[in-house]
Amino acid sequence: GENVGLHLPTLSVQEGDNSIINCAYSNSASDYFIWYKQESGKGPQFIIDIRSNMDKRQGQRVTVLLNKTVKHLSLQIAATQPGDSAVYFCAETSNAGNMLTFGGGTRLMVKP
């Protein structure tokens, strides 16, 4: 996959545990944030998004938390499954812009 050889932070969790993946974003003007999951050989897959007027948003088994004060974003995955193993990217953009700025990614490994 694209991330072979890239030194990515790795989070290793046991199947069934909860996972928390963190991201520090760079632009205080960013007002829209997305988490993507990328499996080997595939493009990034949308997981969940959040706008800056919220600090928490929940999806199915996933929750995104946004702390604008410290420019920090986190993705929580409940009851992590082997199929959750992938590289996770946060991305930011602003309503005035039309490009995504991506974080470096975190590799999640789920041990059965």
Add this chain to the structure above:
Amino acid sequence: KAGVTQTPRYLIKTRGQQVTLSCSPISGHRSVSWYQQTPGQGLQFLFEYFSETQRNKGNFPGRFSGRQFSNSRSEMNVSTLELGDSALYLCASSAKQGYGYTFGSGTRLTVV
């Protein structure tokens, strides 16, 4: 509905050649953006098109260009290929600015 379609999936070119990659966005999406993904640099924005107009361009040399057609399909072209252009090229479409970017599976370009 069909997702974002990128063709071809794989491509091998020789240094100095040029290449054209194609992206068909989700039906009804008028914004198409392109990203380059490499192990060393991660995901980087190339350019974005809306209604056949380039609205934003990333920090890439002039060898990288693109266009969008009236049916929203987009192409990107890289001329005078260099070894460092080897990457996964990803296309994303969105229905409106600053919202819900959906990625294709990418075109893996190898320059030899």
